[in-house]
Amino acid sequence: MIERITICGLGLIGGSLAMAWKRARPELHLTAFDRREVLRQARELGVVDATAEDVAEAVAEADLVVLAAPLRGILYLLEEIGPHLKPGARVTDVCGVKRPIMAHAREMLPETVTFIGGHPMAGSERRGLANADPFLFENATYVLCPPPGSDAVRLQQEHEDLLELIRLLGARVLVLDAERHDAIAAAVSHLPQLLAVLLVNTAAELSKGDETFLQLAAGGFRDMTRIASSPFDLWRDVLFANEGPLLDTLGHFAANLQRLRNRIIEEDEQALAEAFEQARRTRARIPRDTKGFLHPLADVYVRIEDRPGALYRITRTLYEAGLNIQDIELLKVREGTGGTFRLGFATEADADRACEALRQAGIEAFRPDDHGN
Ligand SMILES: NC(=O)C1=CN([C@@H]2O[C@H](COP(=O)(O)OP(=O)(O)OC[C@H]3O[C@@H](n4cnc5c(N)ncnc54)[C@H](O)[C@@H]3O)[C@@H](O)[C@H]2O)C=CC1
Numbered sequence: 335m336i337e338r339i340t341i342c343g344l345g346l347i348g349g350s351l352a353m354a355w356k357r358a359r360p361e362l363h364l365t366a367f368d369r370r371e372v373l374r375q376a377r378e379l380g381v382v383d384a385t386a387e388d389v390a391e392a393v394a395e396a397d398l399v400v401l402a403a404p405l406r407g408i409l410y411l412l413e414e415i416g417p418h419l420k421p422g423a424r425v426t427d428v429c430g431v432k433r434p435i436m437a438h439a440r441e442m443l444p445e446t447v448t449f450i451g452g453h454p455m456a457g458s459e460r461r462g463l464a465n466a467d468p469f470l471f472e473n474a475t476y477v478l479c480p481p482p483g484s485d486a487v488r489l490q491q492e493h494e495d496l497l498e499l500i501r502l503l504g505a506r507v508l509v510l511d512a513e514r515h516d517a518i519a520a521a522v523s524h525l526p527q528l529l530a531v532l533l534v535n536t537a538a539e540l541s542k543g544d545e546t547f548l549q550l551a552a553g554g555f556r557d558m559t560r561i562a563s564s565p566f567d568l569w570r571d572v573l574f575a576n577e578g579p580l581l582d583t584l585g586h587f588a589a590n591l592q593r594l595r596n597r598i599i600e601e602d603e604q605a606l607a608e609a610f611e612q613a614r615r616t617r618a619r620i621p622r623d624t625k626g627f628l629h630p631l632a633d634v635y636v637r638i639e640d641r642p643g644a645l646y647r648i649t650r651t652l653y654e655a656g657l658n659i660q661d662i663e664l665l666k667v668r669e670g671t672g673g674t675f676r677l678g679f680a681t682e683a684d685a686d687r688a689c690e691a692l693r694q695a696g697i698e699a700f701r702p703d704d705h706g707n
């Protein structure tokens with residue numbers, strides 16, 4: 335059973351884990367190891383029960399050690415902690431690339447402990463404990479990589495308490511081996527990060543300092559480039575450590591870009607339309623409104639005018655109908671033209687009742703099926 339957790343690296347991810355676990359299970363005993371300045375901040379914020387300036391002391395009593403530093407910090411910590419861990423302790427990490435970490439853990443840790451790689455597929459372009467958020471992992475996929483010789487079934491049987499801790503974050507566990515994780519991460523995380531940087535830099539180069547370019551950069555550009563503000567030193571480690579899969583993915587992307595360019599030159603409308611349609615369908619399959627183990631919410635879309643109290647009208651109507659909104663998302667808003675909200679409910683029946691109640695209150699509401707999408 336996991337009662338004592340030590341988090342090494344109490345930044346955005348480590349701090350968010352600490353906050354989420356404290357909220358969900360206050361009796362867990364959390365210890366942090368980081369730079370002195372960060373530990374001082376941790377004590378001020380009251381996010382952990384104890385802080386340790388010495389790594390050996392930090393991990394000595396832990397049932398679970400979470401390594402939440404940047405990649406090279408994690409590699410270093412793996413070299414340091416081995417001799418100080420309790421027999422039977424579990425060690426995990428949160429890094430965006432898994433093969434180098436799994437290999438180093440196998441080499442550095444004693445056989446008396448178990449290393450299970452981890453990667454929460456959620457984060458932010460900001461860093462540090464000051465930006466930590468207990469709800470960061472809500473609805474996120476959390477990848478676990480089984481130790482050598484194990485697999486998804488054994489992981490669930492032998493480490494159910496660790497899986498339970500991850501579910502406490504509101505995340506859903508996905509067990510993958512490190513190779514597969516790194517190949518997928520190259521496509522859905524590392525390539526988008528590079529493209530965000532490239533999109534911003536391409537616009538900046540073409541603008542030659544003309545601010546009009548940025549004034550025209552509206553919703554789509556903003557949506558696609560938020561992560562261009564991410565800290566380079568975190569990404570540097572991950573990008574170079576995942577060089578092989580990343581180069582394959584970049585090669586594939588470059589060929590696609592060339593093909594797209596040719597379609598424009600050839601004015602091949604049919605092929606372009608097919609590319610858009612394929613993208614629309616694929617994107618609709620990205621899981622979002624799920625909690626715990628793949629439990630989809632039932633959606634209601636609501637269009638409402640941009641006026642003071644508009645959101646209050648929606649929430650009051652649902653409150654009066656005794657309906658609980660599980661998730662709420664503003665899909666688009668333009669000044670003066672109103673916006674569309676997506677509301678998530680636990681069951682189809684609740685969503686139908688919500689739709690009915692909102693319509694009766696004179697609010698435009700519909701289920702996704704009403705519009706054939
Ligand atoms: N930022 C993001 O959105 C996500 C990051 N990750 C992974 O999480 C890890 C940490 O990233 P963030 O929390 O964003 O960074 P961060 O910069 O917010 O936090 C890292 C913390 O680790 C500490 N640290 C550095 N070296 C250390 C060492 N040797 N011993 C103890 N503490 C040390 C730093 O002082 C800092 O407090 C990285 O491995 C990253 O790949 C995973 C998912 C999302």
Ligand SMILES: O=C(O)C(=O)Cc1ccc(O)cc1
Nearest residue numbers: 430454455456457458459561
């Ligand atoms: O900011 C976001 O939306 C992210 O997706 C952040 C992120 C950054 C690094 C990861 O390894 C995983 C997620």
